[in-house]
Every structure is written in C-alpha cells, then in structure tokens.
Amino acid sequence: MRISELSRRSGVPVATIKYYLRENLLPKGEAVSATQSRYSEEHLKRLRLVRALVEVAEVPLGRIRSVLRAVDDPELDLHTLLGFAQYAFTQSPEAPSGDDPDWQRAEHRTAELLAQLGWQAHEASPARGQLVQAVAALERLGTPPTPEMLHGYAAAAHRTAELDLDCVDPGMPREATVQQVVTTSALMEQTLTALRLLAQEDESARRFGRGPWQHERPEDGGAVEGRARE
Amino acid sequence: MRISELSRRSGVPVATIKYYLRENLLPKGEAVSATQSRYSEEHLKRLRLVRALVEVAEVPLGRIRSVLRAVDDPELDLHTLLGFAQYAFTQSPEAPSGDDPDWQRAEHRTAELLAQLGWQAHEASPARGQLVQAVAALERLGTPPTPEMLHGYAAAAHRTAELDLDCVDPGMPREATVQQVVTTSALMEQTLTALRLLAQEDESARRFGRGPWQHERPEDGGAVEGRARE
DNA sequence: AATATTGGAGAGTAGTACTATCCAATAGGG
DNA sequence: CCCTATTGGATAGTACTACTCTCCAATATT
Structure with missing residues (x-):
C-alpha cells in the first residue's frame, strides 16, 4: 500500500508517518521508484504499536525507538527482550x-x-x-x-x-x-x-466516603463548593 | 528563612523557586519589605513535595497545581480529596x-x-x-x-x-x-x-531465562547495531 | 559606603512531538 | 502525451513544558 493508504488505515497523518520514518520508528517502505514506496501490513501493525505506546502509555519516542531496536533484533531471546523492554x-x-x-x-x-x-x-x-x-x-x-x-x-x-x-x-x-x-x-x-x-x-467509599466521587475539576473559578452531598 | 536558604536546603535553584512562585506551585512568602519575603518550614515541605512529584513521579506541573489547589482547600474531606488527587x-x-x-x-x-x-x-x-x-x-x-x-x-x-x-x-x-x-x-x-x-x-528468569538480565542498552555502539541512517 | 541579595518581570533556551511548506520526480487518468 | 495528484526528501516552523537567564531598582548586610 502507499503512504496515503497507510495514513487512512491507521488514522495517522501522512506528515506524522514521514516523521516516524525519519526518526526510525517505522522501517522504510520498499522503494518502487524515486517517488514511491510500498508499505506492508507489517508497517501498519508497527505504526499501530507506536501510536498505542505514544497515546495510551505515553512512552517518549526515544524509548520507543530503543524498544523497537531490540524487538527487531532476531538474536535476542524472550528473556533478554523482556529485559530490554523494561530497560x-x-x-x-x-x-x-x-x-x-x-x-x-x-x-x-x-x-x-x-x-x-x-x-x-x-x-x-x-x-x-x-x-x-x-x-x-x-x-x-x-x-x-x-x-x-x-x-x-x-x-x-x-x-x-x-x-x-x-x-x-x-x-x-x-x-x-x-x-x-x-x-x-x-x-x-x-x-x-x-x-x-x-x-x-x-x-x-467503603472506608470513609459516602459514595463514588464527584468528578469536577478544582479549576480556576471554584466549582469546589458543589462537592459530595452533605 | 530567605529564598536563598530555601534554595540551599531544598537543593532547588533560586530561579526555579521563583518560577514555582509565579506558577502558583508554591505560596508566596510573607512579605517583610519590598525586596524580601520570609519563607517557613511549610514552604520547604511544599517545595520538596513538588520536586518529588516532578522528579520521581514525573507529574506535569499543571496536574501538580490542580492537586495542590485541592490540598489547600480546607473544605474538602479525605474521600473527596483522594478523588481530586486521582482526577x-x-x-x-x-x-x-x-x-x-x-x-x-x-x-x-x-x-x-x-x-x-x-x-x-x-x-x-x-x-x-x-x-x-x-x-x-x-x-x-x-x-x-x-x-x-x-x-x-x-x-x-x-x-x-x-x-x-x-x-x-x-x-x-x-x-x-x-x-x-x-x-x-x-x-x-x-x-x-x-x-x-x-x-x-x-x-x-524462573520461567525461560538463565539468571538476571544483562543490562546493556541497545544504544549506539552496544550489542545491537545502530540504525541505518547514512 | 560598598557590596550582596531580593522580588518582580520578561526574555531566552532546550527538549519533545509533531505540522507545514516546498520541490522535483513521478504515477495515473484521459 | 498532457495534466493533475501524489510521493519522497528535506527544511523550517509550531505548540507546549519546564525551566534558566538577565535586568533592575529597592533593600539588607557588612
């Protein structure tokens, strides 16, 4: 698939994919010509993994890069890989x-x-x-x-x-x-x-409360006065 | 104590303390004159708390500010405060x-x-x-x-x-x-x-390994060859 | 009196994670 | 073959966070 399709299927903007390519968070696609590369399902999976790590786990890109480097090393056994991931x-x-x-x-x-x-x-x-x-x-x-x-x-x-x-x-x-x-x-x-x-x-709630929390932020302007029923 | 002593005792640079004061992460000291304020042990405690949250827990300053606002609200009971802290x-x-x-x-x-x-x-x-x-x-x-x-x-x-x-x-x-x-x-x-x-x-280690992990980073120059950015 | 420190304000910096723009080389449809 | 769209590659710009630095006039200290 082309980069635009990769973008559409993953929901990640093309510019961001290019950035990930530059940053070695995503391997280069197979170059078909000077202006086109082909990306595989593997690329899509990898991209989704990176996004999950960024969005959900909030892992910095630098650490993601380290993990992926270990992941892509076929020499490493499971135990060692787990160690690298932790590191x-x-x-x-x-x-x-x-x-x-x-x-x-x-x-x-x-x-x-x-x-x-x-x-x-x-x-x-x-x-x-x-x-x-x-x-x-x-x-x-x-x-x-x-x-x-x-x-x-x-x-x-x-x-x-x-x-x-x-x-x-x-x-x-x-x-x-x-x-x-x-x-x-x-x-x-x-x-x-x-x-x-x-x-x-x-x-x-069981120990000292009286039910589930009210979830209002104590943002500027108060809103604190309307807390749990008294 | 003066700001320099607060800095010395906490290990936090004066410039950073001033920044925290500006950002309402630390309450203002008691103004003694136009060029001096007195800081208490409470200030030191608060500063240490902020630093622990920043350095160890890596909580963004904005979230720390929210928590402190709730902490400083004497109206809030324990249960509600725990809720705010979580939020x-x-x-x-x-x-x-x-x-x-x-x-x-x-x-x-x-x-x-x-x-x-x-x-x-x-x-x-x-x-x-x-x-x-x-x-x-x-x-x-x-x-x-x-x-x-x-x-x-x-x-x-x-x-x-x-x-x-x-x-x-x-x-x-x-x-x-x-x-x-x-x-x-x-x-x-x-x-x-x-x-x-x-x-x-x-x-x-117990399940598939052979002892504790070797902790080498897969950094450039390590066991894993670096990225191909040439 | 001389030197140091302080509060206050503003600007500058470093790092992270994008986002935007430009360009020449194509790709693809007509 | 022509025309428009897309692509790879490069560079620059942006937004945000968390400081850090500089300056200044008003004190504080010696």
Missing part, C-alpha cells in the same frame, strides 16, 4: 548525587527487601533504581514506607508479574510473542494503574 | 472519536468487569476512561485482555488499594493526612511499578 520503558534515575543520606537509607531498605523476597535483580537494573528513588523520595517527605507495606506491595506486584508472563507463550512465532511482550510491559501497566485507582475509589 | 494525576483520554468499534467493545468489557467486581465507579471517572483506553488499544493491537486476566489484575489492584488506604489515618491532623494521600497516589505508584518490573525479571 527502555523505565527512566533511569541517574546520579544519586553521591552522599545523600536518604538515598543511602533507601538503598539499604531496597537491598534488604529484595534479599528477603529472594528476587534476583541486577545491581544496575533501572527498576531497582526507580524503586530506590521512590523510597528515597518518601523518606525525604517524612513518610518512609514500612517493610510490611513494601512486602505487601511486593506480593501484589509478584502476582501481576505472574499474570504478565502467563500471556507470553514461548511456543508462538517470534513476531507475535514480541508484540505480546511489549504490549504487556506498557499497556498492562496502564490497565493496572487504572484498576488500582478504581479500587481506591471503591475502597475509599 | 489530577490521571490524564483524561478525551474524545473517543465517536464510533470506534474497538472503543465500544472496550467500553462494554470494562462495564462488565466493574459490574462483576461490584466496584462503584463514577461514569466519568478518569481512571475508568484510562482503563477503557488501554483495553481498546489492546483490542486494536489484536491482543484483547481476557476477562480472566482482567479479574486477576483487578484482584491485585484491589489488594494494593487496601494497602494504599491502610496508611491513611483519618484521625491524624489534616496537613499530615493530605501529604500522605498525595504521596500515596503518586509515589506508591512508582514503587509499585518498580516492584512489578523486578518481579517480572525474577519470574522471567
């Missing part, structure tokens, strides 16, 4: 600025937690870094997470990880599996977050 | 573009799921919208989530929501509770995400 999707918290006492304590808490859980995590894992960063931030705000809480969250996280991997079938063709891996990493995250928020709403 | 932190997926069949199906799946779970969620809840959006994206990519999977994730989400609310004590002074609510919404999200990724790594 690409997680923002590395970079320099801990050295001698931050809160960071040190967070490092210690994290190491202890992982040891108790028996999880083997790479020392330089970005997820580990993110965990330390979050714990350090909580320390700094004066509300450090208790080991019990962390264990509780870890148990829930472990349950979701099992579910994540349940839908990855190593016997399927690589293409399909790869898509599954990437969508699992990114879109299931969104799903899980949304479910958690909905569960919070329900649980909050 | 502010979630990006609304906006217009479903009307007659998208995938969206319709996702709407249906979501409604059914919530009905089965017995969760009372507001029709216009942003979390609900986000869930529909994620499910619709998965549909579009050809890998719709099964009801069983969704129920599994929902159970895990419910567990975390219980933990989230366990650390909110309605008997505490409002200031402390409010901080707790906001950090719970945002920073625990990061914590949970990180834990899920670590659990994935561990579980993936």
